[in-house]
Amino acid sequence: MGARPSPEEARRPGVPTWTFPLLLAGTVAVVVALAGLGPGRGASAGAEPRVPAAGVAAGAAPDVAAAPSGFDARSTYLGDCAICHGVDGRGTSRAKAIADRGAADVDYALSTGRMPLPPLAERHVRIVRHPPRYSPPEVAALVAYVSGLGGGSGVPIPHVDLTHTDLAQGGELFRGQCAACHAWAGNGGALLNREAPSLHRSTPTQIAEAVRVGPGTMPAFGEAAFTDDDLNSLVAYARYLDHPRDRGGNALWHLGPLPEGMVAWVFGIGLLLLTLLWIGESAHSQPHTWRDP
Ligand code: HEC
Numbered sequence: 001m002g003a004r005p006s007p008e009e010a011r012r013p014g015v016p017t018w019t020f021p022l023l024l025a026g027t028v029a030v031v032v033a034l035a036g037l038g039p040g041r042g043a044s045a046g047a048e049p050r051v052p053a054a055g056v057a058a059g060a061a062p063d064v065a066a067a068p069s070g071f072d073a074r075s076t077y078l079g080d081c082a083i084c085h086g087v088d089g090r091g092t093s094r095a096k097a098i099a100d101r102g103a104a105d106v107d108y109a110l111s112t113g114r115m116p117l118p119p120l121a122e123r124h125v126r127i128v129r130h131p132p133r134y135s136p137p138e139v140a141a142l143v144a145y146v147s148g149l150g151g152g153s154g155v156p157i158p159h160v161d162l163t164h165t166d167l168a169q170g171g172e173l174f175r176g177q178c179a180a181c182h183a184w185a186g187n188g189g190a191l192l193n194r195e196a197p198s199l200h201r202s203t204p205t206q207i208a209e210a211v212r213v214g215p216g217t218m219p220a221f222g223e224a225a226f227t228d229d230d231l232n233s234l235v236a237y238a239r240y241l242d243h244p245r246d247r248g249g250n251a252l253w254h255l256g257p258l259p260e261g262m263v264a265w266v267f268g269i270g271l272l273l274l275t276l277l278w279i280g281e282s283a284h285s286q287p288h289t290w291r292d293p
């Protein structure tokens with residue numbers, strides 16, 4: 001028998017054999033932690049508190065009769081809106097006509113707090129969600145007044161019924177018609193200059209209003225695009241997106257397939273490389289008996 005290297009000699013000096021198993025264990029721990037822990041919900045959802053539903057529970061039409069005594073819709077309109085939209089609602093150089101836009105549009109604008117703009121707002125200021133200026137009954141009274149200016153024309157407030165909806169159908173419509181702008185998880189996304197907002201704070205009625213009216217740069221979807229049943233399912237799906245079930249484990253903040261792919265590359269490939277190194281290293285530390293028959 002020739003001189004067989006002792007296990008101590010076979011080891012490369014300076015690299016203890018336990019280094020690679022340790023690294024391997026560390027990587028596995030990180031992957032497991034990522035899969036199990038971490039926030040399940042998207043970061044943008046819940047970042048801001050949900051604005052209280054402006055008087056419109058699912059399906060309930062605003063109760064005009066409940067307008068508070070002492071609230072005068074006409075003088076409120078003249079004081080808060082006429083400077084931009086005109087005394088008769090036919091528009092001015094500062095903002096367009098709203099008289100014939102219909103109840104859905106006015107209710108959307110007021111219940112999401114987008115209107116009224118501050119009187120000195122620039123012509124092309126970004127119009128975004130705010131806490132509503134008026135209480136739900138006041139909104140209802142203003143909606144009735146403004147749509148009355150146009151003789152009640154335009155889109156009426158949709159009646160949302162969430163009792164018989166088809167979530168799968170709603171999901172299909174959402175991914176086909178809405179996700180391009182609002183992102184597949186409804187968290188909102190970037191358009192060219194104008195960001196499409198998150199849907200997590202919208203009430204069911206506001207979602208239906210936005211779909212039928214097409215506020216700002218959003219397209220309107222009439223009955224030809226979605227039947228009322230489609231609309232109900234779409235609204236149900238948008239609601240479902242507030243608390244989606246994440247079947248694949250950690251949702252990675254619902255950022256989509258790109259970060260999920262990154263995790264596969266960084267941790268998956270990393271794990272493979274470490275395993276290969278470890279196998280190579282432990283082969284090194286075995287006595288090479290095959291060379292020495
Ligand atoms: C400082 C000016 C200003 C005031 C005050 C104001 N608005 Fe507006 N409003 C705008 C602008 C600007 C737009 C965006 C459309 C445009 O460019 O004309 C708009 C849009 C709207 C729309 C959506 C119209 C559409 O595009 O379909 C409604 C509805 C509306 N306003 C209602 C109101 C009501 C009701 C009030 C009062 C409570 C009010 N606004 C007060 C400037 C104003």
Ligand code: HEC
Pocket residue numbers: 112114127128129174177178179180181182191194195196197198199201202203206207208210211215216217218219221234238
């Ligand atoms: C072309 C891009 C685009 C598409 C497609 C689109 N939206 Fe929008 N959406 C917007 C923009 C921009 C706004 C903000 C409008 C404004 O200024 O009030 C908006 C606003 C909304 C809001 C109001 C959010 C809030 O603040 O409460 C809802 C709800 C909504 N969209 C739902 C939908 C649904 C449902 C679909 C699919 C049927 C859809 N959108 C399709 C761009 C889009």
